[in-house]
Amino acid sequence: MPESGFRSRWTARGKPRSATFVALSVGVTLGAIAAITLPASAGPADRTPTAAVAAAIPRYDHVVVVVHENANHEEIIGNTQAPFINQLAAGGASFTDFHGETHPSQPNYLAMFSGGTQGVTGDECPPSGSPYGADNLARQLIDVGATWGSYNEDWQPGNPSACTSGSYARKHNPWLSFGNVPAETTYTTAQFPTDFTRLPTVSYVVPNLCNDMHDRLFNSSCGIRTGDTWTNNKLGAYAAWAKTHNSLLVVTWDEDNFRAENRIATVVYGANVKPGQYAGRKDHYSLLRTFEDMYGTRRSGQAANATPITEIWQDTGPTPVSVTNPGTRTGTVGQAASLQLQVSGGTAPYTCAFQGLPAGLTNPAGGCAVSGTPTAPGSAQVTVTATDGLGAASSPASFTWTIAPTGTGTPPTIASPGNRSTMAGTSVDLTLATTGSPAPTCTATGLPAGLTIGAGCRITGTPTTPATSQVTVTATNASGSASAAFQWTVTAPPTGGVTVADPGAQSSKFNQQVDLTLGVSGGTAPYTCAAKNLPTGLWLNPFTCAITGKAWGVGTFATEVTATDGAGRKGAVTFPWSVTWF
Incomplete structure (x- = not known):
């Protein structure tokens, strides 16, 4: 996990001060900060500061930003379904006039990260690769000697450019679309450290579509309480630590529930924060500008003209170098x-x-x-x-x-993936975890026909022949080698019939780009595919069995895909497809 290379100090606007960690979050652990003492009557409604006297922006050692989804301000603040976030609001700075930039989600994430929407107006998956080269918070921090990291729930390191994966959606993770953000700064939420001193200078934490409250309108298990509990469980210990270790936590959302005013809850919690409600209008550009001033970076896009947050900081006076x-x-x-x-x-x-x-x-x-x-x-x-x-x-x-001396380093290790079973004709993409310095190279013996191993100890290809193989993968560097042995069974496709692989329940957002290819096996190639009950706006390619387009029809559809092989035999699969507004 990266260690911060940037320490606390004031901006040039005021006196020096000490500050350690900033966490911008849309929720934190209730149990972990239960020891916080507030007046018996303390609550969001009665903690307005008597005067909003601005202090210079402190430079914290670490910032963690957690972003939730699609909630109006009043759906969060004062809602008993979000006890942890409201406890943060009572003990921190709660903004009553904070706004998203636009609708739908994706342009808001781009705005908060880069100071502009990059011309994006919808939630379509970004083009493959890293299509954007604009300046952004990560690049700015790195260029002044600070560090950056993102923690993305359900993101798959083996397929980093995927548009979706389970409840992961790339549209909520904008840093993956910028070519000037180092790939090694992207992590899964499971990699969020328990030793908070090892956090980067600034981190963003993005829950999946259930835990960020996004899916609550059509999945009752993904409600506001779910997001509040997730934040509490994931970041509660950090919040408690921040309060007593000169650190900060901020909670924010991307947008409201598609209202014109786009007013969202945002809470700043931690050391050197004056508790209360703050009514001055702020938005994602204001938050970005605050970070830029906090670390003395250049300014991106519309953040250059935004008003930074200055009224919530306590003036603690100078501290020694x-x-x-x-x-x-x-x-x-x-x-x-x-x-x-x-x-x-x-x-x-x-x-x-x-x-x-x-x-x-x-x-x-x-x-x-x-x-x-x-x-x-x-x-x-x-x-x-x-x-x-x-x-x-x-x-x-x-x-x-x-x-x-030259030639010394750390001997490699390699983790066994366990015994594998794959049907012939099914594509494989498997990366074995390795360690060692310098990074080891991998070779393999006994791989099933059709598979190869390449850089990063990644096994890819399509097995062609049913058989059971004893596979050994060896990782080697200048300090030694290590091996992992496992069994790989390639099974034969079903005989006498055609099988269409069940993709499971599908969900899409209105106007979201869809790219789903169904696997077909058995029978005799080539295959021809047809579909019934596809959501409006989607189309099935009969030769590749790929469903593409943008979903326009809102509702739930019992989609059926049928494949016919060269001998006229048929196979079919039926699965539900839900399309929601957001």
Whole structure:
């Protein structure tokens, strides 16, 4: 998990201050912050500040943003179905006039991330690849030495560009569509750390379509309480930690329930936040502008003209300059190394003075980042002191940096995927998990006919022959090798008939692009497909059995697809297809 390379400090607008973590969230764990003490009468309705006196925006070490879906402000604030979020609202800053930018969902996510909708007006899946190159929050943070990460529920690392996967929808995860956002900054929600100090500087957390409250109108198990509970379970411990560790949590939504006013709930909770209700109009661009000012980045699109959030911060006064000890470091001769020191307090900008760096490593321009390629093995005792813009210096931090000789590293490991069973003629895409430094390469013996192994230990292809194989996959790097053995059985297609693979229940949103291909097996190729009861706007290609188009008919349809083989034999499958407005 990435470690932040950016420490707290004020913007140039005011005095220095210390702040540790920001989490922008649409919910957090109720039990984890039960110890928060509020006045007995405290509630969203009676905590309006007596005066909204603006303080400079603090620079927190970490920000976590959680975004929920399609709820009016009054559906959340004051609703007993969202006890955790309302507890956050009572103990934090609750905005009463916060707005989404437009309808439907996707352009709002693009706006909050990049300062513009990138010309997108609907929820169609973005083109394949990374079609957008505009400036964005992730790129801005990285360019000033901060770090970025996103945590996306049900996202599949093995198929990162998928439009949908279970209850995952790429339209709610805009960073996957920008070519200037490093792929290695994208994670699943299961990878969200329990050690909060290992979070990136800024993180976005996106629940799936059920846990973000999106599907509640047609699935009662995906209601507001479900989203509130998910947020509590996933981020409650972080919220409690943030309050006592100079950190922040913000809760927001993409849009309201398709009203013209588009007014949504947004809550900021954590250290150095003045509790109360705040009536000034704000929107997604305001939030983006706040982050840009918080970390001193350039400004994107319409965020440049937006009003940042300044009225909710407490003025805690200056704090001394400090540099966080990075702990023991390791490296290898001939392999590039880097280190971004975390500096807080004082007044930006900072410079750093290092003593004892391993040969080949430097801090260019006297900055607080070290880079280079080690040239000699050995163990170095490194000392670093940070100085702020006013000349105040930190106490020195000392650590050990050990450089190993060339050819050393971490031996590889490889996880067995367990025994496999695949029907002949069915495509395979399987990636085996490996570790090791440098990253290992993989070879395989015994793979079923039609399958191959490639980069990243990824097995792909279409098995052609029914049989049982003993497969061994070996991961190798300069430090050694490791193997995983498992059995792979390829079964024969059903004989004497044609089978159309059941895709399961399908759900689409109004005007959403659909791309669903049904697998056909058995009988004698080629096959011809036909469909009944498709939602309006969708079309089935009779030669590929692919259903494409944009769903316009709202409702539930008993869709039937029939495949006929070259000998006239037929197979059919029926499955439900629901189309909703949003």
